[in-house]
Amino acid sequence: MTLAYPLDDPRTAAPSQALSDVLDRLGVRMNYAKDGEIYAQEEEVEFLYRVVDGVVRTMRLTCDGRRQVGDFYYAGDLFGLEPGPDHQFSAEALTDCTIQVVRRSAVRALAGDRELDRAVLEATRRELQRVQEHVLLLGRKSAREKVAGFLMSLAQHQSEDSIQLPMGRQDMADYLGLTIETVSRMLTQLQGEEIVEFPELRRFRVTRWEALEDLAA
Amino acid sequence: MTLAYPLDDPRTAAPSQALSDVLDRLGVRMNYAKDGEIYAQEEEVEFLYRVVDGVVRTMRLTCDGRRQVGDFYYAGDLFGLEPGPDHQFSAEALTDCTIQVVRRSAVRALAGDRELDRAVLEATRRELQRVQEHVLLLGRKSAREKVAGFLMSLAQHQSEDSIQLPMGRQDMADYLGLTIETVSRMLTQLQGEEIVEFPELRRFRVTRWEALEDLAA
DNA sequence: CGTGAGATTGAACCCAGTCAAGACTGGTGG
DNA sequence: CCACCAGTCTTGACTGGGTTCAATCTCACG
The missing domain is CATH 1.10.10.10 (Winged helix-like DNA-binding domain superfamily/Winged helix DNA-binding domain)
Known part of the structure; x- marks a missing residue:
């Protein structure tokens, strides 16, 4: 990921080194075709994802069919960091994509490394900030x-x-x-x-x- | 806080024991009168807060004066968990309130305790979930x-x-x-x-x- | 009681939604 | 190479939900 943009922007700040390392070491690269499903709504949260190349969209379908897009993720962005045991959102490849995937349990197993806990927290924080911006956009x-x-x-x-x-x-x-x-x-x-x-x-x-x-x- | 409601609701799940303990041990109880400001928008993020009694509202003002309320917090809820160095929201006492306050640096100093890191993460996750619900509400x-x-x-x-x-x-x-x-x-x-x-x-x-x-x- | 902030109600307006038609685009096959 | 097609995007006319502005009401508090 390039750092052509300001670091304090939560969308673009590089994920911490520790998390990045775990993804590099334990992660598997997967390719998804345009419109391919990466995970489904209601599915159990099992993995952590990083966009290597392409663009990903997360979205949510209400029971009566209304659609809300959560966010768009670009090269370098982490996604799939959802609270709760099940995915509230689904994720799909907006374009052909390469995604690096790692099991959450693997991350957890390595979590003796405090750096790593910290890194997941940091990433969750960034996500929170993005969503808060989204609220302002939608509300007013x-x-x-x-x-x-x-x-x-x-x-x-x-x-x-x-x-x-x-x-x-x-x-x-x-x-x-x-x-x-x-x-x-x-x-x-x-x-x-x-x-x-x-x-x-x-x-x-x-x-x-x-x-x-x-x-x- | 009572547990009369389901535990999987992010608004009501009790904050983890570790964090709760730190707040009890190191936190200071503060009283705020109705409409009193607990922290201001743009202010540096310094503390962690828990509602003991009363109701708190967080909100954000755009430059042209539009107002967006972030959320309402009740007895037992943590708030002030904001990403970034500065508050994007302000917090005010909606009613007369008792708030337990602890310095973030104090929490950080104790963070050798991995339980605690985990607890802050857990709380941030819950916050994320609340905000995501809010997005769905506002958008569709x-x-x-x-x-x-x-x-x-x-x-x-x-x-x-x-x-x-x-x-x-x-x-x-x-x-x-x-x-x-x-x-x-x-x-x-x-x-x-x-x-x-x-x-x-x-x-x-x-x-x-x-x-x-x-x-x- | 009076008073005043907050809440309700009404009427007119306007922004965004709906429905429907038409244009553009990119891909396919003749 | 071009004609065709399907999907996507744009445009137009109309509708309607929510806002705006203004008047009235309510009730908590002196």
Whole structure:
């Protein structure tokens, strides 16, 4: 993982060395095809995962079929750190992915290493912070602000000038608590105001950073 | 804290013994008057807190003045477990409160005790789970469902037949991502359908549990 | 009793959702 | 190479749930 972005951002701070080592030593690399299921909702929590390459999405389905995307995970990010014995979320490969997987029990067995306990705690903390940001986004922002904020956060994680959108509109909508149509409209609107520019459907460029920052608030 | 409610509920599971002990041994009891500030947003994270008596609310203010309530904490709950060096939320006494406070550095100093590390992790996990529930609530539920769900969760934490509402309508609204008027209307509506009953402004009784459960979904 | 903050209610408005049609895109096979 | 197709995205018209603004009510507390 590159460190092109600020370290205090919980999404991008590198996982601690100890945990990283355990994953390297004991972890198994797995490949998942686009849309492949990594784990299912309700499944027992058994493993710890790190994205090596590709993008992963976690999501939750309510009994009546509404979908809520938990988060998106990129190269270097840990995921699957869920409280409770069962997964509240499922995880799927948004793109073709390589994932490093380690059994939780293996981590626990090595936990004589206090560094490691600490590392898991640290990772859980980061996760908590991400989720708290998500609450603020969902609770008190307009559709316009939600979409702008989403684009901002994507942009902050890619140093290139032209930014890739690995997920479709439906995934954005389900992350932001909106419908696909509203997301689409807001994107068009932001383009109309020349704040962002979409040369391709899944790729954009920020043309007026200040305006985008103001919106994301 | 009583254990009248199921243990797998992250809001109510008792904090682990080790952490509880540290709080008892090293913690200082503090009293806060209603609306007193326990810590401020942006303030450095220094302490760990446990509610002994009363109710605490955490909340966050955005630059343009919008308010988002993080959560409500009751007797026995730990709070102030925030990732990052600074508080993202502020905490205030919703009612007159007794809070047991311990320095984080004291906890850290004792952390040779692996039990303790584990306990902090466990508490952070529970917090994570609460926040994830909150995301689902905010992202994919109607006003009616939000209010019904809120009343449900309150009811589940009080064994009595008549349930106290320690917070005002504004706090409920800011927790649910609604306006005070909408909250009020939904309460009236639920009363009209004889699902709940409000003998007093801040006290209610559930008259049709099944209906409430269906709504909270 | 009065008083005032907090809660309810009403009416008008508006943002986002819904439903439906059409456009674009990328992939496939002729 | 291009025509076609299916999936995805965009656009439009309409609806409706929730907000806004304002007036009234309630009740806890002096």
